[in-house]
Amino acid sequence: ASRQVSYQELNLAANQLAARLIAKGIQQGDFVGILLKRSPEVYLSMLAILKAGAAYVPLDIGYPEDRVSFILEDCGAKFLLSDEACSAGFKLSCEVIIVDGSSFDIRQNDTEAPEIAITVADPAYMIYTSGSTGRPKGVIISHAAISNLVKGEDRLFELNPQDKVAQVFSVAFDASLEEIWLAFRSGATLFPVSEAVMHSGSDLSDYIATHQLTVLSTVPTMLSMMQYPLPSLRLLILGGENCPHELLLPWHSSGLRIVNTYGPTEATVIATYADFDPLHKITIVPIGVPGELCIGGPGLAIGYLHQPELTAEKFIQPAFPLSDTTPSCLYRSGDLARFNERGNIEFLGRIDLQVKLRGYRIELSEIESQL
Incomplete structure (x- = not known):
């Protein structure tokens, strides 16, 4: 109840x-x-x-x-x-x-x-994180540090008493402090989401829609399993993991502010933020600098069946000129790579949640959505 x-x-x-x-x-x-x-x-x-x-x-x-x-x-x-x-x-x-x-x-x-x-120097809370020795290590956060976060996010996100904030993170994870104090500072309503709902991206989407929540802070993995659009949301905060640009494109709307954040526990939840820019232009990186491997040429596929949005995300029209003999689109592979000094391409990993098993591409988010 x-x-x-x-x-x-x-x-x-x-x-x-x-x-x-x-x-x-x-x-x-x-x-x-x-x-x-x-x-x-x-x-x-x-x-x-x-x-x-x-x-x-x-x-x-x-x-x-x-x-x-x-x-x-x-x-x-x-x-x-x-x-x-x-x-x-x-x-x-x-x-x-x-x-x-x-x-x-x-x-x-x-x-x-x-x-x-x-005093402001006194401990307010301590979060235990994984330690390199195999034992958890306690990170002590002062009243000054958490107060700095609360006041800073109040100015940054500008919540009000009419907002409804989802509380989805475990309280043992410092991201929960962002959710809790965003509500407490502004007088917004805080909605603790049950463990059962958090096991499913679609259940969380339904919960947000049913209760008309306006603020959600989550990780990209969970967002990738959720259903969009959610018209009641006006603020979406991402953090905790690498956030691929293409993951956020379907969520972009005039009424939703999307903010990507970064910060370790030792820096009190977040240290940096950036608003999502859907018009971020793809540029060519210098030799030795990692970037997403993009592929062009007459061998490219036409696109994805019944998925026009995904096709638009992955098969792009670059801002820079291509060879006259090359079709004017590139495929964004999701592979992280760089040119070395010899001109060879070095594969560095993935920029998303995809892994390969015996050469087969596997989307971990697809597996999680079925569990």
């Missing part, structure tokens, strides 16, 4: 839970684990931990037990905020504080925010 929680209800419940955490002995600078699915309860837990002066450590409910145990022991967490369902499958060394629907029941004596003196 769908639930609605107002910002006032969320704030009062976070104050109440923060007071409870402080009474439990949580102190400024402590790390506190969170093991909850995407839900109002996970947002409540984040805010309560911050209000208590501590830093939260989000865990994915799909993590194996040894990873959860390692992270909690590594960060020295004495407490884990979770619910009965999420914590039942784990043997935990720290005390579990249950956060569920009843946590939003307000008692009048605990509605004021705790008076905690924190």
